Amino acid sequence: MLKVENIDVYYDKIHAIKDVSFTVKQGEVVTLIGANGAGKTTILKTISKILEPTRGVVLFEGEPLSKLLPHQLVYLGMAHVPEGRRVFAQMTVKENLEMGAYIRKDKSSMKADYDQIFTYFPRLKERMNQPSGTLSGGEQQMLAIGRALMSKPKLLLLDEPSMGLAPLLVKEIFNIVQTIKKQGTTILLVEQNANQALQVADRAYVLETGKIIKSGNAIELLEDDSVKKAYLGG
Amino acid sequence: MMAITAIIFHLCITGMLIHTIERIGGSCLILFLQQLINGLSVGSIYALIALGYTMVYGIIKLINFAHGEIMMAGAYIAFLLAVNTNLPFVFVLVIAMVLSAVIGVVVEIIAYRPLRKAPRISVLITAIGVSFFLQNLALVLFKADPKIMPELINKSPITIGPLQVGTVTLTTLFLSIIFMIALDLFVKRTKPGKAMRAVSEDKEASILMGINVNRTISMTFAIGSALGALGGVLYAVMYTQVFPTLGVLPGLKAFVAAVFGGIGLIPGAVLGGFVIGMIETFTKAYLSTQWSDAIVFGLLIIVLLVKPTGILGKNQKEKV
Numbered sequence: 001m002l003k004v005e006n007i008d009v010y011y012d013k014i015h016a017i018k019d020v021s022f023t024v025k026q027g028e029v030v031t032l033i034g035a036n037g038a039g040k041t042t043i044l045k046t047i048s049k050i051l052e053p054t055r056g057v058v059l060f061e062g063e064p065l066s067k068l069l070p071h072q073l074v075y076l077g078m079a080h081v082p083e084g085r086r087v088f089a090q091m092t093v094k095e096n097l098e099m100g101a102y103i104r105k106d107k108s109s110m111k112a113d114y115d116q117i118f119t120y121f122p123r124l125k126e127r128m129n130q131p132s133g134t135l136s137g138g139e140q141q142m143l144a145i146g147r148a149l150m151s152k153p154k155l156l157l158l159d160e161p162s163m164g165l166a167p168l169l170v171k172e173i174f175n176i177v178q179t180i181k182k183q184g185t186t187i188l189l190v191e192q193n194a195n196q197a198l199q200v201a202d203r204a205y206v207l208e209t210g211k212i213i214k215s216g217n218a219i220e221l222l223e224d225d226s227v228k229k230a231y232l233g234g
Numbered sequence: 235m236m237a238i239t240a241i242i243f244h245l246c247i248t249g250m251l252i253h254t255i256e257r258i259g260g261s262c263l264i265l266f267l268q269q270l271i272n273g274l275s276v277g278s279i280y281a282l283i284a285l286g287y288t289m290v291y292g293i294i295k296l297i298n299f300a301h302g303e304i305m306m307a308g309a310y311i312a313f314l315l316a317v318n319t320n321l322p323f324v325f326v327l328v329i330a331m332v333l334s335a336v337i338g339v340v341v342e343i344i345a346y347r348p349l350r351k352a353p354r355i356s357v358l359i360t361a362i363g364v365s366f367f368l369q370n371l372a373l374v375l376f377k378a379d380p381k382i383m384p385e386l387i388n389k390s391p392i393t394i395g396p397l398q399v400g401t402v403t404l405t406t407l408f409l410s411i412i413f414m415i416a417l418d419l420f421v422k423r424t425k426p427g428k429a430m431r432a433v434s435e436d437k438e439a440s441i442l443m444g445i446n447v448n449r450t451i452s453m454t455f456a457i458g459s460a461l462g463a464l465g466g467v468l469y470a471v472m473y474t475q476v477f478p479t480l481g482v483l484p485g486l487k488a489f490v491a492a493v494f495g496g497i498g499l500i501p502g503a504v505l506g507g508f509v510i511g512m513i514e515t516f517t518k519a520y521l522s523t524q525w526s527d528a529i530v531f532g533l534l535i536i537v538l539l540v541k542p543t544g545i546l547g548k549n550q551k552e553k554v
Contacts, residue, residue: 071446073444082438082442087439091435099440103444151444
């Protein structure tokens with residue numbers, strides 16, 4: 001479904017991503033794990049065309065994305081939950097969800113999707129008319145995910161959904177990730193919390209200073225000694 | 235010399251006080267009400283223009299110094315239509331607003347869009363450049379001498395009890411309020427309006443929603459310019475003149491109004507516009523015609539000293 005081929009990304013002169021290639025197949029949950037500054041977010045932003053690679057291509061369902069404008073990717077079925085949630089703080093929860101559904105014209109079937117999101121995240125329903133800036137960090141993360149789901153994506157890019165959340169909330173968020181997977185959405189998950197990420201993922205790539213140093217099945221990587229040592233705290 | 239000035243000043247104050255005391259009664263109240271309506275009417279024009287400043291600032295953090303010139307363009311378009319055609323006022327107004335919106339969008343695409351990633355100061359300087367360009371273009375096209383704006387609105391005053399209110403004043407107030415309500419509904423209820431607010435808050439996140447950010451910015455310029463043109467036409471009708479620098483002073487005052495209310499906030503621009511219009515009208519009526527501008531701008535300084543974010547502005551850190 002998603003194919004990243006030999007991309008190089010620079011921030012001015014800093015070579016942030018070095019010759020990275022990986023694939024995400026339909027129905028999979030793939031995770032990119034790595035330390036802070038390894039380049040995980042940069043890769044997601046490159047896929048979303050917020051950043052341009054200096055070399056290499058990104059293919060979505062076989063089509064290169066190079067000719068498209070960044071905002072057109074949603075129309076293809078890609079949704080990106082950015083790092084740090086980035087909800088529209090002054091807009092209400094409902095309005096944020098509406099923005100998630102910005103590209104959709106099928107008003108009648110949207111109702112069901114709102115309900116679906118409210119069953120995932122009942123707390124959002126209670127706070128529907130509240131400005132989203134007044135939500136807690138966990139609620140904002142739920143909203144950011146819900147907002148992305150409103151576009152009915154085939155591929156969901158999730159950037160550090162557990163960042164800055166209490167352990168209980170982290171668990172809740174990862175449960176939702178699993179539910180979303182079961183609904184048939186393909187997920188590319190970027191995480192620092194390698195333990196949690198590997199538990200929900202099918203496959204994983206380990207990123208270190210802009211390069212992929214290891215890849216494989218998530219279960220295998222959970223047992224891998226070097227991964228354990230570097231990312232799983234033992 | 236100093237002493238003489240002081241005495242004169244003293245006499246003036248005393249005179250004014252006596253004058254005021256004498257007028258406490260019916261006629262005083264009528265004058266006050268009349269000035270109140272005038273103030274609201276002038277204020278509504280400032281509010282209309284201030285909306286353009288504040289919307290553009292909200293979305294691309296640019297003080298669009300060319301906004302006053304868009305207003306002037308609107309006034310000239312209305313003038314040309316009024317002189318050369320027999321179109322009724324409503325059509326003149328609509329055409330002026332639409333054409334000014336086009337001018338505003340063209341300016342944005344040609345002058346500001348290429349600088350989207352440039353430092354803010356570059357865009358600001360460009361805006362000042364565009365302002366001078368449009369002013370001088372008008373100077374070349376229409377010459378410097380003021381033209382008399384034809385009577386687009388029937389000038390005969392309406393009498394409400396003891397009050398006499400000009401039709402222009404009422405029309406201005408009425409039209410301004412209608413458009414402000416329309417804008418409020420647009421921004422709060424419609425999808426493009428909400429997208430506009432989303433882009434103002436976070437461009438990158440808006441792109442991820444599938445919002446075409448450039449088109450949204452153009453739309454903001456179009457709406458701001460149309461409202462500015464409406465303000466310009468009403469201003470020209472009210473003061474019965476059009477000239478190339480028509481937009482400078484009301485533009486500046488509207489900018490003050492926008493900052494006063496809290497720049498970037500739509501209700502702030504409306505509030506600021508009305509407050510500035512009222513202060514100006516009342517100082518002109520009760521204090522001094524010559525000092526009114528000084529008082530308006532002095533007030534801005536005080537507001538900025540006490541509350542730098544404006545009346546409705548919240549203290550929030552600027553995101554980088």
